[in-house]
Amino acid sequence: MKNLVFLSLFWIATNSFLFSQEYKVSGVVKDSEDLALAHANVFLLAIGDSTxxxxxxxxxxxxxxxxxxxxxxxxxxxxxxxxxxxxRWVEVNSDIDVASINVGSNAQSLEEVVVTLQKPRLERQVDRMVFRIENTALSDDDIWSVLKRTPSIVVIDNILTIKGTNSVGLLINDRIVNLPDEDIINLLSGTSASNVESIEIITNPPSKYTAEGDMLINIKMKKNLIAGYNGAIYNRYVQGVFPKHTFGMDHYFKGKKTRASINYNFGDSKELAKFTDVTNFFEADEIASVWTAEQxxxxxIKRHNATSFFDYDIDDKTTISFSTIHEWSPxxxxxxxxxxxxxDPEGPLNSKFNTINNSHEEQLNTSYYLDYVHKMNKKGSEIAINSHYTYYDYERGQMLETDFYDVAGNRTDENDFTTNSEQKLNLFSLQADYSQPLGSSAQIESGIRYASIASKSIISQQGFDQSQTGIDPTLAGRFTYDESIYAAYASFNAKWDKWNIKSGLRAEYTETLGHLDVRPEVNKRTYLELFPSLSVKYALNKxxxxxxxxxxxxxxxxxxxxxPFQVFQSNNSVVEGNPDLLPAIRDYIAIEYTFDRSYTAEIFYRNQRDQLRQQVFQDNDANLLRFISTNLDRDVTYGTYFSLNKDITRFWYSYLSFSYYYKENRFTDIYSQQLLDNGLWTWYVRANNGFTLLNDKSLLLDIDFTYFSRLAVGNSRQDPYSKLGIALRKTLWNKKASISIGVDDIFNQxxxxxxRQFNNQYNTSLSRRENRLFTLGFRYKFGNVAIKNNKKSKSIDERDRI
Known part of the structure; x- marks a missing residue:
């Protein structure tokens, strides 16, 4: 109770803090008889291509x-x-009122004015970069594939990284989505990018957002600005070693006071990956045997994704919204x-064994969101309240069957066991925000938030040989983990002539409680952390x-x-949780210079304390590979970053980035308890080029290339790798339909x-996934499509860590 009182007082007090606003363009829409037109659509278009x-x-x-x-x-x-x-041409350098805009009864069609092509431009703002993909060769792909091609974003082994960090949060329409990594991939790979307007890379997240994560990726969905109904159906086929197929449909409706959307897709896919692990097990500081595992x-997977939203305008100042998102993998x-x-170390074969791990899973993730926004009498002031509830249910059963063979291939023994696990989570959050302008160039914003998370995990394992050295699995156990977060923030944002400033301070108080029923100890932790942020931009001239x-x-x-469970993946590899994990805290600072809005140079420094990472250690006594969740003792990155973002010609847009930086990970060897450093200078280059191939701008081409040099990752070093991809999109039937084809990782590199080589650890891992993929997509729009591609998809609200 005392925490809620403290946060309430803190929220009231921080209303005197300052927060900025962008410029506003306002006016009144009237008809040919000079009468007001209620619910007319108003568009701000780019000079040049009228997008x-x-x-x-x-x-x-x-x-x-x-x-x-x-x-x-x-x-x-x-x-x-x-x-x-x-x-009408307008110049925006402050808040402006354009007076009235008159809509005639026989004005020309918007389709004749708006150029369909919008090249993938990268716009730099004070705290983020905005990459617009609308009507490009990428817009018929799925969102996950688009992220792989977004400037500044690199996907390594299905993990998002930005400027050397993989602590990347995901937002959709400014709201945090924190699902398990694999669930995020399932959600985004099953969602068409045709509903995406832009991808924002938020390099310095505002204090309004939860302090969770490092940099943020914000997926901005389009808005449905035209009255009536419209929709689309789409089909996407991907061929790697095995086929992958997604079918979906979108439905949108807008009335005078209501806006609604229903989106559904079904995916059926089969994936293949091959791994080679070579482990040199030691005895008395000498290599005793070499284990080579070919997996x-x-x-x-069959999955169903469904989202819906409903907005209702109670009056001119008040709106309520209800939305849902459901992901079901039966x-x-x-x-x-x-x-x-x-x-033997010299080469001769001693023995071998084969393991089949057959597992079946079912997963349900369902969320509900209720939002309330009220504009106050003072222009620009508003109060917003949003609530969120998520239920997550995951069940997995697996059977491991191992047969052992001698040198001659004769079966000598077997070891069969089963594992059944499940996890259930209930997540709830409530947030209130208040904003108020200060004159025409500044604004304050403050808010409070409460989040409650209740997690329950159950495991039962039977059949394995517990007498083996190093084996200490829980036969059956129930682990509960509860977390409460109380947060408050205040921020200031202003524009004065050549200056643009965003600043804020966020406080988060966290209580956690973890308990495994078969052990007496209870892990309880409380901590209060402050999170300042500052972004300053100075424009000397254009x-x-x-x-x-x-x-x-x-x-x-x-x-x-x-x-705190040991879950076996094969007879000699085990995944282990760690109830003693600490939260990771990081500080980041960067100085940047941009010339002609196209050429950028930057130096940056990042220091991360207790960085979270799953690391691989070998147990030489038990001949085990252990995948353990750990905290790094030190994670420091510093270096330079350069980029080019430019229209080379009317039909050729180019983005090029290059980074050279030093990354050092300090970790603890769990056996010797020795602190070890793993540091390397690393560089990468990223090139993306978009082309318009026909005069009617109906054929678009996108080419993307990425190269990464050797990289330090926790207690391992990763070899260089590269990828080259190409995508084509052709619009048909007066742009009501489109077809797209593409190939990712053409040369399979x-x-x-x-x-991993240190002390008595020496093992290697080779991962070969379905990197080279052929894609074929088709999309058809129907209904009221007089305004092309202006569709709204309600955002996913905040979800905490699952």
């Missing part, structure tokens, strides 16, 4: 307001049903087929800009990683090789 930058709808009195507009020149245009106004992993089959040979960024953030352990 839509922002849009909104007028209220009952025809009044509209477009917020968050950057300094610059634009076209503005209004439409109502099939009638539209003329284009073939197949995964078959059938996930995994088979690990591992052949392990045991050789050709020279300077920026400074600083933030402090946190990463709390995933719930699965704190489960995206395989990963890791080496």
């Amino acid at each position: 839509m930058i922002k849009g909104t709808s007028a209220d009952n009195q025809g009044y509209f307001e477009i917020a968050g507009v950057s300094r610059g020149n634009y076209f503005i245009k209004a439409s109502y049903i099939e009638n539209e106004s003329e284009l 073939e992993y197949t995964k078959r 059938k996930v089959d995994r088979i690990y087929d591992t052949e392990t040979s045991i050789n 050709n020279h800009e300077f920026s400074l960024q600083y933030y402090r953030r946190i990463n709390r352990p995933r719930y699965g990683s704190v489960n 995206g395989n990963l090789f890791n080496v």
Whole structure:
């Protein structure tokens, strides 16, 4: 109770803090008889290619307001049903009122004015980079594939990284999504990117967001600005070694006071990955045997994704929203087929064994969100309240069957055992935000938040030989982990002539309680952390800009990683949780210079304390490979970053980035308890080029290339790798349909090789996934599509760590 009182007082007190706003463009839409047009659509368009930058709808009195507009020149245009106004040129360098915009009864069609092509431009803002993909060769792909091609984002072994960090949070329409990594991939790979307007790489997250994660990726969905109904159906086929198929449909409706959307897709896929693990087991500081494990992993998954939203305008100032997201995987089959040979150090074979791990899973993730927004009498002031509940249910049963053979191939023994596990989570959060402008160039914002997480994990294992050295599994156990987070923040944002400033301070108080029923000890932890942030941008003139960024953030352990269970993946490999994991705290600072809005140079420094990472250690006594969740003692990265973002010609857009940095990981050898350093200078290059191949701009081409040099990853070193991908998109039938094809990792160079060599540890891992993929997609739009591709998809609200 005392914590809630403290947060309430803190929230009230921080209303005197300052927070900025972007410029606003406002006015009134009227018809040819000078009467107000309620619920007319208003668009802000780019000069040059007339692509839509922002849009909104007028209220009952025809009044509209477009917020968050950057300094610059634009076209503005209004439409109502099939009638539209003329284009009007506006210059935005402060809040402006354009007075009235008149929509005639026989104005020309918007389709004749708006150029369909929008090249994948990268816009730099004070705290983020915005990559627009709308109407590009990427927009018929799925969102996960688009992220792989987004500038500044690198996907290594299905893990997102930005500038050397993999502590990357995901947002959809400004709201945090924190699902297990594999669930995020399932969600995004089953969602069409045709509903995405842009990808924002938030390099310095505002204090309004939870302090969880490092940098953030914000997926901005399109808005449905036209009254009536429209929809689309789409089909996407991917061929690797095995086929993968996704079918989906979108439905959108907008009335005078209501907006609604229902989106559904079904995916059926089969995946293949091959792994080679070579472990040199030691005895008396000498290599005693060499174990080579060749594993073939197949995964078959059927999944259903469904989202819906409903917005209702109670009046001109108040809106309530209800939304849901459901992900159901009723059938996930995994088979690990591992052949392990045991050789003398000199080479001769001693023996071998084969393990089949056959597992079946079912997963349900369902979430519900309720939002309330009220605009206060003072222009620009508003209060927002949002609540969220998620239920997560995961069950997995696996059977491991191992047969042992001698040198002659005769079967000598067997070891069969089963494991059944399940995890259930209930997540709840409630947040209140208040914002108020200060004049025309600044704004304050503050808020409070409460989150409650209750996790329960159950495991039962039978059949394995517990007499083996180093084996201490829990035969049956129940682990509960509860967490409460109390947070409050205040922030200030302002624009003064050449200066743009965003700053904030967030406080989070956390209580955790973990207990395994078969052990007496209880893990209880409480901590209070402060998270300041600052972004400053100075524009000397249109050709020279300077920026400074600083933030402090946190990463709390995933719930699965704190489960203190030993779960076997094969006869000599085991995955272990760690209930003693600490939250990771990081500080980041960067100084940046941009010339002509196209060329950028940056130096940065990142210091991470107690970085969370799963590391591999070999148990030389038990001949085991142990995959253990740990905290790194030190994780420091510093270096330089350069980028080019430019239209080379009218039909060729190019993005190029290069980074050279030093990364050092300090970790503890769990056997000797010795602190060891693993540091390397690393560099990578990323090139993305978009082309318009026909005069009618109906054929688009995207080419993407990535190269990474040798890299330090925890207690291992990763060899260089590269990827080259290509995508084509052709619009058909007056742009109501589109077809796309592409090939990812054309030369199949995206395989990963890791080496761990220190003290009495010497093992290697080679990962060969289905990197080379052929994709074929088709999308058809129907209904009221007079305004192309302006569809709204309600965002996913905050989910905490699952």
